[in-house]
Amino acid sequence: MAHDYVDDIKGLLIEARSYYSCYLFTEELFPGPSKQREFVIRAWNATCAACETLPLYALSERMIRIIGARKSSVFDISMGRKEKYSEHALIGRSLEIALFPNTRTGLGFMHPEFFDPIPDQLLAFLHTVIHAHICEWSTGRHIREDFTATKNETFYIGFLADLRSYGSKNPSAWLNIRKRMYSRAFQASGGAKLQAQTTRISTAAIDAAQAELEGRTGLTDSEDEGEVGATVA
Structure with a gap:
């Protein structure tokens, strides 16, 4: 470990x-x-x-x-109403959980260059996870199964092909939709409002910095002696 x-x-x-x-x-x-x-x-x-x-x-x-090493998470997601393909509330909530679980270690905060816009591969992954959870309840009782390639790869490949086919009908619109998916999940998870090509700082980090600023004058060097190794979320 x-x-x-x-x-x-x-x-x-x-x-x-x-x-x-x-x-x-x-x-x-x-x-x-x-x-x-x-x-x-x-x-x-x-x-x-x-x-x-x-x-x-x-x-x-x-x-x-x-x-x-692989690790998995169980998604606890409330249902929404039926939406346009891949824009259901389940997908939006799943993006928040997968990419933005917290402001310091969430992949969406740490590596936005991978996820803005949301890739088709990630959407296919979320569809596959949701499908796997539905199958666990297919008998009317919850039977938990490991999320493995053997059981799920075929579904992932199929979802990915469907997404790419869907997006090919209007690539520019699909690109904008996937960028909006990232923006919505980012902001819903505590991120500050996005601006094109700007550094992303979480709302929690901004609030903490503003609270600290209220007790400073900015006139003395001693105010710069913060905690060694402190990082900005």
């Missing part, structure tokens, strides 16, 4: 896992072993490239297993 490592390596592993998740969501949900390894190595390289100083740690086989 990532917590078995010292803090600096643990931080790199956690960040690499976020990149790995982005690749699953936006490229291939059920990669084979070789593709999984490729995603992990790409995630590690992307993480290291984002560091101010290049890390001196080699990627071990154990670290590869940690980064590529």
Whole structure:
């Protein structure tokens, strides 16, 4: 597990896992072993490239297993009314849960470059998850099953083909719809209002910064001596 490592390596592993998740969501949900390894190595390289100083740690086989470990979440989503294809309230709420669970670690906050606009692959993933949950209740009783490639890959491929076919009828409109999906989920989850090509800062971070600013004059150097290592959400 990532917590078995010292803090600096643990931080790199956690960040690499976020990149790995982005690749699953936006490229291939059920990669084979070789593709999984490729995603992990790409995630590690992307993480290291984002560091101010290049890390001196080699990627071990154990670290590869940690980064590529899968985890799943159960979606607790209320139903809405029937909407245009892939714009049902279930999809919007699922995007909030998948990308914006909190303002500090949500993939949608950390890596908007992967999700604005929302990729067809991510929508296909959400359709597949929802389909899997429906199947768990198909007998009238809840029978929980593992979310595996064996049981769900065929549905994912089908949903992705349908989405791409649907979007091809009016690519510009579909692009705008998917950008609006990101914007709505971002704002519904605590993000500040989006502006084109601007840095995104969560509402929670803005509120905290404004509260801290009220007690400052900005006239002394001592006010700049904040907590070492503090980050902005």
